[in-house]
Amino acid sequence: MYTYALSSLVTFRSLCLFMRFLTIGLIISVLLTGATSCNKTRDYAMEGQFYFVNSSSHSITFSAGFEQYNLEAHSTSKPFMITDISDREIPADSYHPPFSKESAFKIRIEPIGIKFDNSRCITLLDDSGTHNILNIASYSSEKLGERKYKFVYTFTESDYNLAVSCK
Incomplete structure (x- = not known):
């Protein structure tokens, strides 16, 4: 039982870490997309x-x-x-x-x-x-x-x- 709880804790921590990196990646991509759209020319x-x-x-x-x-x-x-x-x-x-x-x-x-x-x-x-x-x-x-x-x-x-x- 202790092994299962430890395994679940490691999986939960990995998931939290993954979500943080995913959130940071999304924020960076939104900022880059917004920065490049400012350079568009208007007709x-x-x-x-x-x-x-x-x-x-x-x-x-x-x-x-x-x-x-x-x-x-x-x-x-x-x-x-x-x-x-x-x-x-x-x-x-x-x-x-x-x-x-x-x-x-x-x-x-x-x-x-x-x-x-x-x-x-x-x-x-x-x-x-x-x-x-x-x-x-x-x-x-x-x-x-x-x-x-x-x-x-x-x-x-x-x-x-x-x-x-x-x-």
Whole structure:
């Protein structure tokens, strides 16, 4: 009987010791999990409102797939909303204009064609130049709120004058 009681006491002590180590292990794992979760980045919605203003006396039509941007002479488009996700505050010059933001990436499938009165044309292959609808720096911008901007691109008579006869 004494052996059985001693054996039970040893088993009970072993169990208590095991429970202490188990408790310490659980506390450490909870602390480590909590510490690593503090380093997570948060994703925030960002929004760009894009407007196109035609201050020229010529109608403007865009190539196939971009007809929603067509403008009559001396008119302003309805706003085009571009939304995305970012993990930080985005400055205005980091946004992408609608033509290069048709998908989630800055990829254009084909050149953008712009016609003035269906007689003079501009073909844009990239965002180079100082006045280019594919270059966000060519837009005037206004911060509307945190991660929310209004962008305006204005077509002028100079754009018409730079266009060449359509082929």
